[in-house]
Amino acid sequence: MNISQKFLCIPIFLLFFCTFSVNSEEQQDSSFIIVGAALNNEYRGSDDYSVVPFIVSNFSVGSVGVELEGLTFRAQLFDYSNWEFGFTAEYDFGRDEDVDNEVVASLREIDSTINTGAYAFYQDNSVFKQGDEFEFRLSALVDSGDAHEGAYATLGAAYTLPMKSQWRIQFELETTYANDDYIDTYFGIDEENSLLSGLPIYDADSSFRDVTLSTSIGYFTKSNWGVFARLSASKLLGDAKDSPIVDIGSSNQYLFGIGAYYRF
Numbered sequence: 001m002n003i004s005q006k007f008l009c010i011p012i013f014l015l016f017f018c019t020f021s022v023n024s025e026e027q028q029d030s031s032f033i034i035v036g037a038a039l040n041n042e043y044r045g046s047d048d049y050s051v052v053p054f055i056v057s058n059f060s061v062g063s064v065g066v067e068l069e070g071l072t073f074r075a076q077l078f079d080y081s082n083w084e085f086g087f088t089a090e091y092d093f094g095r096d097e098d099v100d101n102e103v104v105a106s107l108r109e110i111d112s113t114i115n116t117g118a119y120a121f122y123q124d125n126s127v128f129k130q131g132d133e134f135e136f137r138l139s140a141l142v143d144s145g146d147a148h149e150g151a152y153a154t155l156g157a158a159y160t161l162p163m164k165s166q167w168r169i170q171f172e173l174e175t176t177y178a179n180d181d182y183i184d185t186y187f188g189i190d191e192e193n194s195l196l197s198g199l200p201i202y203d204a205d206s207s208f209r210d211v212t213l214s215t216s217i218g219y220f221t222k223s224n225w226g227v228f229a230r231l232s233a234s235k236l237l238g239d240a241k242d243s244p245i246v247d248i249g250s251s252n253q254y255l256f257g258i259g260a261y262y263r264f
Contacts, residue, residue: 033057034054036053036258038257064077085120091113114145141153143181177209184203199244217229232256
């Protein structure tokens with residue numbers, strides 16, 4: 001899949017779910033959409049960057065809360081006390097020859113896929129200060145196709161400072177653990193790939209994939225409009241970090257996104 005196709009897929013992905021929102025009879029006052037652009041690594045382990053669409057949205061389909069965050073989709077199925085449980089899906093572009101690194105471009109392509117699974121969130125308010133929010137997050141997903149046929153789980157926490165005027169600031173910390181099939185697909189080098197690229201054979205096993213710290217800053221006017229920025233820094237870990245693919249790239253991964261906010 002080339003860059004132009006990737007640019008088309010994300011708006012189509014968003015449009016598909018937003019269509020359900022428009023047709024829903026009930027809308028939440030908290031429904032919003034953020035649309036902009038982000039600078040992100042071409043693939044995990046890359047030291048090259050590309051500009052991609054930046055999309056975040058919350059809305060409702062009847063009584064079901066829906067959240068879009070980049071290529072991650074969540075649908076709240078039920079809640080209990082401070083807990084929320086639901087279905088989640090993440091679209092993965094895989095990796096093809098349309099990358100700047102010529103060695104990585106020579107590797108066998110990894111097909112795009114949709115990872116599906118479940119999530120559980122715990123949220124509490126006024127934990128440290130009046131009006132703040134703390135959220136504990138856990139999700140587990142598996143490959144619904146045959147791109148990597150693996151599984152991974154993400155554990156994280158988010159803290160949102162109390163609202164001050166029109167500003168809103170959130171900090172997030174998360175880490176992802178992946179099994180053998182996932183890690184070896186994206187970071188391993190088998191005999192065929194070694195011959196194609198000249199990289200040494202590398203058998204990658206299950207490990208923590210990365211740890212990520214993110215900051216989101218929003219400035220909202222008195223109307224329905226605002227601006228939103230997000231900065232994320234990730235560090236690859238374990239067998240992912242030790243991969244020859246990362247050796248010729250970088251274990252440090254970054255994202256910077258900025259967009260316009262609209263509440264509907």
